[in-house]
Amino acid sequence: MECSEPECSRPAVVELHIPWDDNRLVCAPHARVLGRQNGVVADPLPDCSDELLE
Numbered sequence: 001m002e003c004s005e006p007e008c009s010r011p012a013v014v015e016l017h018i019p020w021d022d023n024r025l026v027c028a029p030h031a032r033v034l035g036r037q038n039g040v041v042a043d044p045l046p047d048c049s050d051e052l053l054e
């Protein structure tokens with residue numbers, strides 16, 4: 001599973017729950033950026049938690 005952001009091919013490691021949009025699977029860097037927005041909840045995918053430690 002790849003990050004759902006355009007032109008990003010990193011592996012998705014986090015599911016973002018976005019109140020105003022569909023949930024997205026994103027890579028760790030995108031999760032950090034997008035997860036700062038109000039109301040967004042970043043939920044690490046259990047299979048990939050090691051990648052968050054990079």
Ligand SMILES: [Zn+2]
Binds near residue numbers: 005
């Ligand atoms: Zn990404």
